[in-house]
Amino acid sequence: MSSTARALAVTVADVIEVTPLVKRFEFVSTDGAPLPPFSGGAHVVVELPDGDHLRRNPYSLMSSPRDLSRYAISVRRDDGGRGGSRYLHEQVVPGMAMTISAPVNLFALDLRARKHLMIAGGIGITPFIAQIHQLSGGGAPFELHYKARSAPLAAYMDDLAARHPGAVHACCSDRGEDLDLDTLLTTQPLGTHLYVCGPERLIAGVTARAAALGWPARHVHVEHFAAPPPGLPFAVRLAASNLSITVRGEQSLLEAIEEAGVDAPYLCRGGACGQCETAVVACDGTLHHHDHWLTDAQRETGDRIMPCVSRFTGRLLTLDR
Amino acid sequence: MTITFRTETFRDDFTFRNSPAGIRRFPFPFHEDGYMYSVNIEPHRPGAPGSVFEHGFDVDEHYVAEMADRALVLAEDPLRCQALPHMDLASWDYLELVMTTKARDYPELFTLETDGDRWHWTNRPLGIDDRFTFGVTSTLPCPPLEYIGRQTQGDHCLLDQRDNNLWMDAGMVTTQADWSLDFDIGMNFFEWHAPVPLAHEMGVFQRAIKFLTSIPQGQPSRRLNWTLTVNPRLDTSPENYPKWGPDKLTVTPDTIGEKMHLRVELQTFWRLPRSNALVFPIRCYLLRFDDLVTIPKWARRMHRVIRDLPPELVTYKGMSRYHPMLVEWLAAHDDGAPTSPGIFPD
Known part of the structure; x- marks a missing residue:
């Protein structure tokens, strides 16, 4: 019993350079019908057929949930990554046919909130843009704090500030600005929910302060942007399928399993949702866990792995897949 | 496809009946000659034409009468919808899911026309023709869940x-099997399932929530x-237990076939x-025992399932008082022949 979101056939309607590092990609459905509804914070998984290598990368939807005529994502170019963002920046042009998944939301607004307090770091701004669209139709107030290296690199900051005066606060490190986290977290009205999306360091810092200052864990929501890290190639035995495969350096274990024609479930492809959890039958080497799903105790036992982000070094990894 | 909607009651004189076609399409729940809890979940894909699985939301011959019964319950107890x-x-x-699905699957019964947020809904069996603005509650005669719930068979939990x-x-x-929304509202999955025996220890709910x-x-x-x-009573609620609990005392070997219903x-x-x-x-689907045993496979299997049911489930499902009587009555309809796999009649 596992789930994978269904596929949607889309056409690239527009590619827009937002900053020197960020491009926005807009998709319309190829058959002209409205795209499926979604909620703010949802992501889609975009198929990136780069030669022989099929990558599937998750990106947050940033368009308005009330506009189903097109979806938009924004992608920051990461030249040190596995190549998915580079492929999007260099190869994807208007008119191209692409396949994306139906939206899945692992970072939903808690609609009971009396107020939504949002903290974004860099490209982590994208899910908040869709959530702000959703809240603009009525609902609890929001307050967004957006951290970036510099104003020119802060995608959509000017636009957000102009449309939501008083609710959007920029924080650019090149101007010497820093977030006064303790003041922010100790002056919120009762019933506020806190949302954080951005680099790992930001998420860890904010959640640690929130916990230390007495925020209930259920009022703190995070979206990890865990991209699968590249690494060394390794050998895997898929015991249930009776197949031996090699995971290439720029490929994730999940992608290598899919390339071998073995059906494997997934939803987030970022180590957060738990859908791809796979039992380890034998491990002649070391597991490198990069997920946010397994507990420390489970990692210690070493009897399971999240193949969307985690890797292995050693002689052979045998999986129940 | 034409559905002839029955005029019938689910209380007082209990005129509810299944037509012969209604009996054959009943969703018999046992795929083998025994029963234990499992996470028996499968994709809700369109099933065989005519079966209850054909469409996402099945509309059958009881639709109009069930909606009339619901209106009676709500008039007495508005907290059934919250x-x-x-x-x-x-x-x-x-509301959107039900309207788009039913208008697509039953175009002769339901029509939905949309122009942006301006919607026009026609429900011919219930004589409803309403125009409203999607998302604006003040444009509907009542809140959206109540509005669509009064037009859709079955209970609906959000x-x-x-x-x-x-x-x-x-x-x-x-139309609940002895549980209360007013009691459960605001509870989480584990809290509202707390009374279920055995399944927690089996890890059923942990797997199900994932x-x-x-x-x-x-x-x-x-x-x-x-x-x-x-009796074919839809509203077997804790709130109304004094009205239906005493019905159990009316079960005798002579009345089982008429009064006892498999509720699926x-x-x-x-x-x-x-x-x-x-x-x-x-x-909720109801099938009286007299009708159930007209399908030989179901008659044999029903006997074997009820006979071998674990004692905890006999208690939980409220049949302690008449369980031996039931087994004896069903045994007379079981010739001991083997049964075929699956839930459908041979």
Whole structure:
């Protein structure tokens, strides 16, 4: 019993350079019908057929949930990554046919909130843009704090500030600005929910302060942007399928399993949702866990792995897949 | 396809009947000659034409009468329909799901015309023709969950998804097997399932919550659940126990065939995309024992399931008082022949 979101056939309607590092990609459905509804914070998984290598990368939807005529994502170019963002920046042009998944939301607004307090770091701004669209139709107030290296690199900051005066606060490190986290977290009205999306360091810092200052864990929501890290190639035995495969350096274990024609479930492809959890039958080497799903105790036992982000070094990894 | 809607009651004189075709399409819940809990969830894909699985929301010959019975329950007890304030978006989500699905699957019964947010809904069996603005509650005669719940067979639970859990934060519940929305509202998945015996220890609910919180939009799932009910009464609620509890005393070997009903719930699970909530429609089907035993495979299997039921389940399903009598009555309809796999008649 596992789930994978269904596929949607889309056409690239527009590619827009937002900053020197960020491009926005807009998709319309190829058959002209409205795209499926979604909620703010949802992501889609975009198929990136780069030669022989099929990558599937998750990106947050940033368009308005009330506009189903097109979806938009924004992608920051990461030249040190596995190549998915580079492929999007260099190869994807208007008119191209692409396949994306139906939206899945692992970072939903808690609609009971009396107020939504949002903290974004860099490209982590994208899910908040869709959530702000959703809240603009009525609902609890929001307050967004957006951290970036510099104003020119802060995608959509000017636009957000102009449309939501008083609710959007920029924080650019090149101007010497820093977030006064303790003041922010100790002056919120009762019933506020806190949302954080951005680099790992930001998420860890904010959640640690929130916990230390007495925020209930259920009022703190995070979206990890865990991209699968590249690494060394390794050998895997898929015991249930009776197949031996090699995971290439720029490929994730999940992608290598899919390339071998073995059906494997997934939803987030970022180590957060738990859908791809796979039992380890034998491990002649070391597991490198990069997920946010397994507990420390489970990692210690070493009897399971999240193949969307985690890797292995050693002689052979045998999986129940 | 034409459906002849029956005029019948689910209380007082109990004129409810299944037509011969209604008997054959009954969702018999046992795929083998025994029963134990399992996470028996499968994709809610369109099933065989004419079966209750053909469409996402089955409309059958009892539709109009069931909606009339629901109106009676709501008039006596408005708390059978509740939505906590944060479930407004999910309520609209569900209204959209039901209207688009039914208009597509039953175009001769239901029509939906949309022009942006301006919607026009026609429900011919119930004589409803309304224009409203999607998302604006003041343009409907009543709140969206109540509006669509009064037009859709089965109970409807809207489950908010938070903290890797599901929360019973809205619902329309008038055809329930002895549970109360008013009692359960605001509870999470483990809390409202707390009274169920054995299944917690088996880890059933831990596995189920992991699956349910991952259901993607457009890929609903389903399972069947069952119990027994004396008389074809839809509203077997805790609130009304004094009205239906004493019915159990009327069961005798001579009245079992007429009074005892197999009550099956077709439970489906759908992601609601605008709110990220889940909707859990629980559709109740009733089949009197006299009708059940006209299908030889079901007669044999029903006897073997009831005979071998674990004592905890005999108690939980409320049949302690008449269990031996039931087994004896059913034994007379079981010739001992083998049964074929699966739930459908031979």
